[in-house]
Amino acid sequence: MLFGKSSAIFFHNAVVLNADGIIGESLRIENGKFAALDAAPRKNDFVVDCRGGLLAPGLINAHEHLGVNNFGRLKYRDVYPNAHAWSLDIEARFETDPKITAPRAVPIADRLFIGGIKNLLAGATTVCHHDPWHSSLNANFPVRVARPFGYCHSLQRGGDVRKSFRATPRGAAWIIHLAEGTDDASARELDQLDALGCLEKNTGIVHGVGLTPRQREKIIARGAGLIWCPSSNFFLLNKTANVSDLARAGLLALGTDSRLTGDGDIWDELRAANQTQQLTPRELFGLVTTHAARILRVKKLGALEMGAPADLILLPAPRGDPFAALVQTRRSDLQMVMLGGKPRLGDLAMQELFAARGVEFARVRVDGAAKLLDAHIARRLKRNRVGEAGVKLD
């Protein structure tokens, strides 16, 4: 790496990947934004040799409950007919089961921070948080939290559904858990939502396991979207949604849900999605990039588009099809995670990049792999009242 004085960064010797495919081999970033593709570096650019690595947009996790990622997976029956039954089981033990009371005793800001860390370490640079907003999400949070948007928990919980839909800012997405079950009640929910006047093109339905083919057609006709969380669905319901028609219409995104029901991070979720064999690896990548941006209505994210914020991940050189390599990724494989042109996480080889961008770093271990982490985030993690499993601070 060559040291430069400019705030611009020139990545070369890379496989630059968007949801459509390989788009180039070098990428220039200036003032925190994507500036040029396959152009020559300028005089004072800081140059990063990617050694054939995969340079892709920061991923979008379209469904998450940031504040419950310090919990373990929890259920009290083998298989539930619907998620409402699971919620009642959880509620009944809210004050008595130590698996709930202990993680709940951690202050909310510290719990949310762990949700942010989970996503940052996986390169999910934008997250849709399906719970009340908290001031700690406003600034210095490890990742972007999608805003503005409206949400309602579900038809059963979360109050007046129609009022929530109508109160959503114009042009923003409105998200609801729906048809999270395999029983008749779940199969009726989409029609109930439609009868309430809440199925429009800004509607994002989370789960949709109980949707019928006719209901999926209706979602497509309305231009609404489905946010798929397969690992959470298999854990609770032993079944997940049929998604190929929605994916082909560009109306499908992927979410991890929280660790209360989901497998883990966005890579775990991509693997769970891949195992269902409904979509190709290339289609799966669209779910965490451009299609997610469209459903969440977040502008200029999820694509390496010139002028967009430089949210970026770097992965090792792929052997064969880059999309197939992507779905096999684990968080410790990530060589760099950048937000708005600043590195937040990187391999030890990225030390000069951190220095060139004026980002102080600390050494950490992520699942045994040595990494550099933005020092502000590392210090915050050190004083956090709950840690992140697999992460060791030096």
Ligand SMILES: [Zn+2]
């Ligand atoms: Zn959820």
